[in-house]
Amino acid sequence: MLVLLEFLLDGILLALCSIGLFDRSKRNPSLLFLLCSALCVIFRTWVGGSETPLYYLLLPADSIWVLPFLFIGALWLNSLWFQASEGHIFWGTTAQFALYLLVKFVCALGLGLIGLESGFWAVYGSRLLAILLWWLLWETGTLHWLRDRLSDGDTLIRVIACNSLLVLVLLWTAYLQYTFSRGIWLPVAISILAILILADGLAFIWDQHHIQNRQRSRLLEQYLPMVEELVESVRARQHEFNNRMLAVSAAVDMAATLDEAKTTVAGLVGQVGLDATDRELLRCDSKVISGMLFGKTKQAELRHIRLEIAITAALLHRSLSETGWVELIGILVDNALEASASGDTIFLRAENENGMVRLTVSNPCSPVSNIELTEMFKRGWSTKADTGRGYGLFNACRLVEQHGGKIIIRNERMCGQNYLTIGALVP
Amino acid sequence: MLLCLELKKIRKPVLITLFGMTILACILTCTLYRDYQVCFVLDPWEIGTEYFGLLFPLLVTVPICWQLYYERRNHFLIYTLPRISKKRYMGAKWLAYALAAFLIVFIPYFLSALCSIYIANPSLQPPSEKYIHIFHSFFKEAPLVYSLLLSLWKGILGVLVMTFGFVLALYSENLFIVLTAPFVYVVLENFGWAILGIPKYRLITAFEPSSLSSAVVSGASFVVGPLLLCIVIGITVLYYSKVKHYAVYEM
Numbered sequence: 001m002l003v004l005l006e007f008l009l010d011g012i013l014l015a016l017c018s019i020g021l022f023d024r025s026k027r028n029p030s031l032l033f034l035l036c037s038a039l040c041v042i043f044r045t046w047v048g049g050s051e052t053p054l055y056y057l058l059l060p061a062d063s064i065w066v067l068p069f070l071f072i073g074a075l076w077l078n079s080l081w082f083q084a085s086e087g088h089i090f091w092g093t094t095a096q097f098a099l100y101l102l103v104k105f106v107c108a109l110g111l112g113l114i115g116l117e118s119g120f121w122a123v124y125g126s127r128l129l130a131i132l133l134w135w136l137l138w139e140t141g142t143l144h145w146l147r148d149r150l151s152d153g154d155t156l157i158r159v160i161a162c163n164s165l166l167v168l169v170l171l172w173t174a175y176l177q178y179t180f181s182r183g184i185w186l187p188v189a190i191s192i193l194a195i196l197i198l199a200d201g202l203a204f205i206w207d208q209h210h211i212q213n214r215q216r217s218r219l220l221e222q223y224l225p226m227v228e229e230l231v232e233s234v235r236a237r238q239h240e241f242n243n244r245m246l247a248v249s250a251a252v253d254m255a256a257t258l259d260e261a262k263t264t265v266a267g268l269v270g271q272v273g274l275d276a277t278d279r280e281l282l283r284c285d286s287k288v289i290s291g292m293l294f295g296k297t298k299q300a301e302l303r304h305i306r307l308e309i310a311i312t313a314a315l316l317h318r319s320l321s322e323t324g325w326v327e328l329i330g331i332l333v334d335n336a337l338e339a340s341a342s343g344d345t346i347f348l349r350a351e352n353e354n355g356m357v358r359l360t361v362s363n364p365c366s367p368v369s370n371i372e373l374t375e376m377f378k379r380g381w382s383t384k385a386d387t388g389r390g391y392g393l394f395n396a397c398r399l400v401e402q403h404g405g406k407i408i409i410r411n412e413r414m415c416g417q418n419y420l421t422i423g424a425l426v427p
Numbered sequence: 428m429l430l431c432l433e434l435k436k437i438r439k440p441v442l443i444t445l446f447g448m449t450i451l452a453c454i455l456t457c458t459l460y461r462d463y464q465v466c467f468v469l470d471p472w473e474i475g476t477e478y479f480g481l482l483f484p485l486l487v488t489v490p491i492c493w494q495l496y497y498e499r500r501n502h503f504l505i506y507t508l509p510r511i512s513k514k515r516y517m518g519a520k521w522l523a524y525a526l527a528a529f530l531i532v533f534i535p536y537f538l539s540a541l542c543s544i545y546i547a548n549p550s551l552q553p554p555s556e557k558y559i560h561i562f563h564s565f566f567k568e569a570p571l572v573y574s575l576l577l578s579l580w581k582g583i584l585g586v587l588v589m590t591f592g593f594v595l596a597l598y599s600e601n602l603f604i605v606l607t608a609p610f611v612y613v614v615l616e617n618f619g620w621a622i623l624g625i626p627k628y629r630l631i632t633a634f635e636p637s638s639l640s641s642a643v644v645s646g647a648s649f650v651v652g653p654l655l656l657c658i659v660i661g662i663t664v665l666y667y668s669k670v671k672h673y674a675v676y677e678m
Binding site for chain 1: 604607614
C-alpha cells in the first residue's frame with residue numbers, strides 16, 4: 001500500500017514538472033497525474049529489477065538503460081497533452097527530467113545532510129519535500145520564466161537544460177553504483193563535466209554572436225534606405241553639376257570680354273558643389289553610421305536646427321563595434337537635438353587623437369556647473385520631469401567604459417556663445 | 428529524377444547518421460572483442476555491433492521520416508497534386524526512403540564486417556566442441572559472403588521498420604509518435620515474445636540471429652517477426668484510413 005504512495009508521489013511530481021514547463025493543455029490535466037503515476041508503476045515494477053525503495057529515490061528506474069524508455073514515455077505524454085511546437089515539447093521534456101532530478105536531488109541531499117538518509121523521511125519525506133520545492137519554484141515565477149524561454153526557442157536555455165540533465169543522470173548513476181571512489185566513474189564524470197561546461201560556454205558565445213548579428217541586421221535594415229537616399233541626393237547634385245558645366249562652357253564661348261566671362265561663370269558656379277554634410281557622410285567608413293547621421297540631419301532640418309558633421313577618423317575596426325557606435329552617436333545626437341532650439345547649430349566631430357577616436361557632439365547651452373556635469377551620467381538623470389527617462393547618457397557612459405574608452409564633457413565657447421560638448425575617446 | 432529529388436531532401440541527416448554509424452561500428456568492432464574469447468574472424472563483428480540490434484529502428488526512422496511529416500504539415504503535399512499523381516509521388520518517396528534506410532543499416536554492418544575480417548586481426552582460440560553458431564559452416568568457411576548476405580538481410584529489415592514509420596508519417600499528427608513508435612514497437616514485441624517464452628520469433632532474432640542459441644533459431648525465426656510487423660503496418664493503414672478516415676493529403 002505504501003509503495004502505491006511512492007508511485008503516486010513520483011507521478012505527481014513528474015506531472016507537475018510537465019505542467020510547469022508547458023502551458024496550453026489539450027486534455028484534462030488531472031488525467032496527466034494518473035498517467036504519470038502509471039508510467040512510474042510500469043517502469044518500476046515491470047522493468048525495474050531491484051526491490052529496495054532507495055534505488056527508486058531519485059527516478060522510477062533502477063538502470064540507465066531504462067531511462068531512454070521513460071523519456072520516450074514522457075515525450076509521448078507531453079506531445080499528446082500539450083499544445084506546443086515540437087521543439088518546445090522535446091526540450092521541455094528534457095528540462096522536465098532535469099527539473100525532476102534536480103528537486104529530488106536537492107531534497108534527498110538536504111535530508112541526507114541532517115542524518116535522514118534512510119527510512120520514512122528518505123523515501124516519503126524527500127518526495128513530499130520535492131513537491132514543496134516545485135511549488136516554491138512555481139510561486140516565485142521561475143517555472144514561468146523557464147517555460148517562456150523554452151517556448152521562445154532560447155538556445156542557451158536548451159543547452160543548459162540538456163547539460164543539466166546529463167550531469168544529473170551521471171550523478172544518479174554514480175549514486176546507484178556507489179562507485180565513485182573505486183570504479184572508472186571519477187575520470188568519466190570529470191571528462192563529461194568538462195565537456196558539458198565547454199558546451200555551455202560555446203552555446204553562450206554562439207548566442208551572443210547570434211544576438212549581435214541580429215542587431216546588425218536590424219541596423220542595416222533601418223539605416224541602409226537612408227544611405228540610398230543620400231546617394232540619390234548626390235546623384236541629383238551630379239546631374240545639376242553637369243548642366244552647370246555645360247552652361248559655363250557656353251557662357252565662356254558667348255562672352256565678349258574676359259570680365260564678362262568672369263562675372264557670368266562666377267554666377268553659374270556659385271551654388272554648384274556638394275553639401276558639406278553630405279560630403280562628410282560619404283567620407284565616413286561605415287555606411288550604417290552614414291545612414292543614421294543622414295536621418296538625424298533630416299530630423300534636425302525639420303526642427304530648423306543645423307547639424308554640422310566633420311568626420312576625419314575611421315570609426316570601424318575600433319574597440320567599439322559598429323552597433324556600439326550607432327548606439328553612442330544616436331544617444332549623443334538625440335540629446336543635443338532635444339536640448340537645442342530652432343535656429344541653433346549642433347557640431348558633431350570625429351577625429352583622430354593619439355591613435356584613438358575623439359567623438360564629440362556640441363550643442364548651445366547655458367554654462368553647466370562641474371557638479372551637474374558629473375550628475376548627468378547617473379542613472380535616471382534628466383532635464384524633464386517624466387518618469388522612465390534619463391537612461392541615455394548612463395547607457396552611453398557604460399558602453400564607452402566597457403570598451404576601454406573615456407567620456408568627455410565640458411563647456412566650450414564657440415560661435416560667440418557657450419556650448420555643452422559631450423563625447424567619448426574610444427581606442 | 429523524382430527519386431533524386433527525394434533523396435536530396437533527406438541527404439544531410441541520412442549522411443550524418445550513415446557516417447556516424449559506420450565510424451562507430453568499425454571502432455567498436457576493432458576494440459570491443461579484446462575482452463572476449465574470439466574463435467572466428469567474424470566474432471569481433473558480432474560483439475561490436477551487438478547494441479545496434481536494439482537501436483536500428485530509431486536509426487532508420489528518425490533521420491528519414493520527419494521529412495514526410497513536415498511535408499504534410501506545411502501542406503507541401505497539396506501543392507504537388509497538380510504536378511504529379513499521389514501514387515507516383517508517394518511511390519518515389521517511399522523508394523528514396525527505402526534506399527536511405529537500407530544504406531543506413533547495410534553500409535555500417537558490411538564495412539564493420541570487413542574491419543573484423545581484414546583489420547581487427549584477433550588471436551583466434553579453438554572453439555569448444557559444443558560451440559555451434561547459426562549457419563556454422565558458412566560463418567566459418569565464408570565469412571565475407573556470410574556477412575554480406577546478413578548485412579543485406581538486415582538492410583531489408585531496416586526498410587521494413589522504416590515503412591512502419593513511413594505509414595505513421597502518412598497519417599499521424601504527432602511527430603514524436605512517428606519517429607519513436609517503430610522503436611517502441613520493436614521493444615514491446617521483444618518483451619511480448621520473451622514473456623510468452625518463444626523469443627525465437629522476435630524481430631530482433633530475425634535481425635540478429637546470433638542473439639539466441641542456434642539450437643532454437645529456425646527458419647520461422649526469420650519470417651514470423653517481419654510478417655507480424657507487416658500485419659501491424661497493414662492494421663495501422665486500415666485503422667487510420669477506414670476507421671478514423673484520415674486523409675494523407677490533409678492535416
